Amino acid sequence: xxxxxxxxxxxxxxxxxxxxxxxxxxxxxxxxxxxxxxxxxxxxxxxxxxxxxxxxxxxxxxxxxxxxxxxxxxxxxxxxxxxxxxxxxxxxxxxxxxxxxxxxxxxxxxxxxxxxxxx
Amino acid sequence: xxxxxxxxxxxxxxxxxxxxxxxxxxxxxxxxxxxxxxxxxxxxxxxxxxxxxxxxxxxxxxxxxxxxxxxxxxxxxxxxxxxxxxxxxxxxxxxxxxxxxxxxxxxxxxxxxxxxxxxxxxxxxxxxxxxxxxxxxxxxxxxxxxxxxxxxxxxxxxxxxxxxxxxxxxxxxxxxxxxxxxxxxxxxxxxxxxxxxxxxxxxxxxxxxxxxxxxxxxxxxxxxxxxxxxxxxxxxxxxxxxxxxxxxxxxxxxxxxxxxxxxxxxxxxxxxxxxxxxxxxxxxxxxxxxxxxxxxxxxxxxxxxxxxxxxxxxxxxxxxxxxxxxxxxxxxxxxxxxxxxxxxxxxxxxxxxxxxxxxxxxxxxxxxxxxxxxxxxxxxxxxxxxxxxxxxxxxxxxxxxxxxxxxxxxxxxxxxxxxxxxxxxxxxxxxx
Numbered sequence: 001x002x003x004x005x006x007x008x009x010x011x012x013x014x015x016x017x018x019x020x021x022x023x024x025x026x027x028x029x030x031x032x033x034x035x036x037x038x039x040x041x042x043x044x045x046x047x048x049x050x051x052x053x054x055x056x057x058x059x060x061x062x063x064x065x066x067x068x069x070x071x072x073x074x075x076x077x078x079x080x081x082x083x084x085x086x087x088x089x090x091x092x093x094x095x096x097x098x099x100x101x102x103x104x105x106x107x108x109x110x111x112x113x114x115x116x117x118x119x
Numbered sequence: 120x121x122x123x124x125x126x127x128x129x130x131x132x133x134x135x136x137x138x139x140x141x142x143x144x145x146x147x148x149x150x151x152x153x154x155x156x157x158x159x160x161x162x163x164x165x166x167x168x169x170x171x172x173x174x175x176x177x178x179x180x181x182x183x184x185x186x187x188x189x190x191x192x193x194x195x196x197x198x199x200x201x202x203x204x205x206x207x208x209x210x211x212x213x214x215x216x217x218x219x220x221x222x223x224x225x226x227x228x229x230x231x232x233x234x235x236x237x238x239x240x241x242x243x244x245x246x247x248x249x250x251x252x253x254x255x256x257x258x259x260x261x262x263x264x265x266x267x268x269x270x271x272x273x274x275x276x277x278x279x280x281x282x283x284x285x286x287x288x289x290x291x292x293x294x295x296x297x298x299x300x301x302x303x304x305x306x307x308x309x310x311x312x313x314x315x316x317x318x319x320x321x322x323x324x325x326x327x328x329x330x331x332x333x334x335x336x337x338x339x340x341x342x343x344x345x346x347x348x349x350x351x352x353x354x355x356x357x358x359x360x361x362x363x364x365x366x367x368x369x370x371x372x373x374x375x376x377x378x379x380x381x382x383x384x385x386x387x388x389x390x391x392x393x394x395x396x397x398x399x400x401x402x403x404x405x406x407x408x409x410x411x412x413x414x415x416x417x418x419x420x421x422x423x424x425x426x427x428x429x430x431x432x433x434x435x436x437x438x439x440x441x442x443x444x445x446x447x448x449x450x451x452x453x454x455x456x457x458x459x460x461x462x463x464x465x466x467x468x469x470x471x472x473x474x475x476x477x478x479x480x481x482x483x484x485x486x487x488x489x490x491x492x493x494x495x496x497x498x499x500x501x502x503x504x505x506x507x508x509x510x511x512x513x514x515x516x517x518x519x520x521x522x523x524x525x526x527x528x529x530x531x532x533x534x535x536x537x538x539x540x541x542x543x544x545x546x547x548x549x550x551x
Contacts, residue, residue, distance in 0.1 A: 001445050015446045019436040021390065036536040044479055044535040045386035048377035050439045073391070073439050101386065 005081050008063040020056035022046050023068045024097065026111035034110050042107035052079060052096035054088060070096060127234060128188035128512070129241035132332045139243055158324060159331035162338050164360050168196045170367035170518055171356060173343050173379060175199025177208040177319070178496060178503065179371040180326035180337075181511020182518070184242075187333035189512075190519035196336040196365075197327075198343060198358060204323025207373050210441070210473030211504040212396050212430040214409050214418060216253040216314030218273045218280050223529040223541045224482065225276035230526055231509025232313060238508055244325030246317050247423065253314030253409040256288065256295075256458075258303045262414060270309045283308045294405055294459060303415050303457055316409060316420055322507055346382045346493070353383075353492035367492045369518050371510075374439065374474025376497035385488050387497065388479050388535055392433040393443035393472035394501050397451060399465040401425030410458070417454035426468060429455050433477060433501060443472030475500050480540035485514055485523065485530040494518050495532070 002014035028034055028042055047053070053073050058066045068086070070079040070093035080090045088094055102108050132138055137156055147155055170186060172179045175197045186192045199205075215235055217228035239245050257263045266282070273280040285297040285305050297305045327337055338360070345357035346368065355364040370379050374391040406421040417431045431451040434443050448470050456463045478484060478498035483506070485496050496514040499506065513527045523531060534540055 014444065021437075040535045041386055044388040046377075046388055046390055048387070048389055048391055048437060049381075050375070050378050050391075053437055055436065071436070073437050076438065076440060101381075101384070 002076060002078065004057065004069070004078065006059045006062055007067050007081060007083060008065055009059060012059070012062060016059060016061040018058045018060045020058060020066065023054045023056045025102065026108055028107050028110040029113065032110040034106060038106040041105050047100045047102060049096065050074060052092050054093065054096055125233060126189050127237060127241050128185050129237065130188060132243055132329065134332060137332060158328040159337055162336035164196060164338050164341065164358065164363050165336065167364035169194040169365065170369065171195065171363060171365045172197045172369045172371060173356070174371040174373070175203045175337060175339065176206050176371065176373065177204060177322045177326065177507040178510045180323055180330055181507055182369055182371060182496070182514045183335045184326045184330040185512050185515035186519060187330055187335050190515060192519060193334040196338055196363070197330070198341050199339045200342040202339050203327050203337065204320055207473040207475060207503060208319055208323045210396065210471055211319060212418060212420065212428050213316040213319050213504060214253060214420065215317055215505040216311050217278055218311040218314065219543060220269045220272045221541050221543060222276060224543055225273065225278055226526045227509055227513070228506055229278055230512065231506040234508035234512060235317065242325040242329045244321060244328060246321045246325050248315065248317040250313050250315040251408050252310050252312045253411065254288065254291065254308055254310045255411045255413070256308035257306050258412065258414040259306060263307050266307070266309055279311055279313050281310050283310055291408060292406070292410065294461065296460070314409065319504060343379065348490055351489065351491055353490055367518055369494045369496065369514060371496045371514065373476050373497065373499065373503065376476050376495065380495070383488070383490055383493055387484070389476045389498055390437050391439060391474050392477050393438050393441065394433045394475045395443040395447050395470060395472045396428065396430040397448050397470040398422065398426035398428050398468050399462070400468045402427070402465065412458060415454040415457055417451055419455055427462060427465060433475060439474055441472050441474055477501070481543040482541040483510070483530055484532055485517060485527045486532040487517070488532065
């Protein structure tokens with residue numbers, strides 16, 4: 001049984017939570033030029049590491065807030081809990097974020113608005 | 120649907136002396152069973168093979184067997200990190216059935232069931248395939264209606280499936296409570312009489328022995344640590360026992376599919392989750408069929424040893440630890456006691472978990488990849504055991520001919536680009 005530290009409610013049993021799978025999957029912008037193959041990497045393909053995994057959880061039976069978790073998929077050790085919209089702060093969490101193939105995927109590149117040219 | 124003139128790969132073993140029969144049993148009994156030959160050689164990797172199968176579970180061994188037997192590729196190896204059948208092959212609840220709703224699924228699972236029906240003879244190894252029937256029960260009016268839709272779809276594909284009334288269920292399973300006043304009243308159900316169970320270890324051992332007899336090298340305790348390629352052509356694999364040259368690699372590693380795919384920079388839609396099961400202490404025969412319930416979410420049968428075998432759904436988060444989380448077996452036991460109150464007095468004997476490769480549409484991936492000579496057979500998720508012979512048969516065909524046959528075609532990775540998913544989540548029942 002995992003003990004998960006909800007950012008709002010504190011330590012609770014895993015049965016109060018739902019796991020939402022891989023975190024930091026950004027949806028490509030509406031006017032993307034992606035091929036079906038590249039779009040499928042956003043829609044269906046998932047990082048599935050043996051080691052540190054960044055994932056989303058929701059405290060379904062509590063405050064119902066979503067948050068992120070860095071967890072080891074071998075030992076189930078929870079490395080850190082951090083808010084939605086933020087990046088992991090621990091070294092292991094950062095490394096896992098960078099190691100994910102998604103960081104170099106076309107779908108993720110297409111999720112960021114083009115930089116405005118400032119004259 | 121499965122092709123009618125199916126090559127089962129049922130040729131006699133090449134070494135007649137190795138055949139198991141009533142005579143060999145009598146002969147060995149005379150020498151106090153001290154002189155049984157080893158079932159397969161302990162091979163060390165050679166420097167090159169025509170094809171290498173990664174993963175020595177049921178699916179991998181079946182692939183190797185059919186490659187050698189039907190396609191004549193005998194210079195091949197099966198590479199296994201641990202021991203044969205030590206992963207999900209030895210960790211499931213051994214249920215076999217083919218009552219899936221979609222046409223594509225009917226094709227693949229019925230193909231497997233047809234192979235199951237003669238497997239012991241084909242392999243000259245008793246896999247203890249027992250067609251004791253798989254009975255799915257329903258607990259509400261709506262579930263009953265959904266069920267009849269499924270049953271009719273299944274029957275249209277020529278697969279046996281019969282709707283049962285509560286009274287008929289009671290006749291088949293005298294221990295079940297069909298009172299309308301209980302928490303989960305049994306409103307009806309359907310049975311696939313050709314479904315049943317098999318001895319999971321025997322499946323791995325039977326395929327291993329038969330493949331070994333045809334010259335396949337089965338290499339245990341050998342981990343794959345890398346894939347070598349030249350441009351877009353696979354050239355070999357790096358293992359803990361050195362480099363092995365090969366133009367064809369078939370990857371059948373279930374929960375570790377993403378790990379191997381990462382070595383080749385291939386993306387998969389797989390999430391690795393623990394699937395748990397448990398057995399009770401052995402008791403006298405009380406349940407002679409398999410019972411499944413979608414609403415209560417569990418499946419139950421009794422093993423030949425007398426243990427009550429229970430299973431349910433996957434754990435809710437990704438994991439590579441072959442154990443699982445405690446709330447899941449607790450749920451399983453609670454659901455089982457809801458249906459069979461007498462189970463509450465039994466003690467749990469063992470609990471275990473296997474890491475299953477779950478796919479977004481709950482259907483497998485049997486596919487070529489962007490790399491020539493690299494093939495994947497994965498994504499079986501929670502329903503791999505029942506398809507072991509079919510999976511190996513089809514995958515061997517894909518590897519030998521480098522093109523998917525009509526059964527494998529819908530299961531390519533391409534479906535995640537086209538959107539032509541084979542969504543068996545709701546359609547397949549609980550233990551798919």
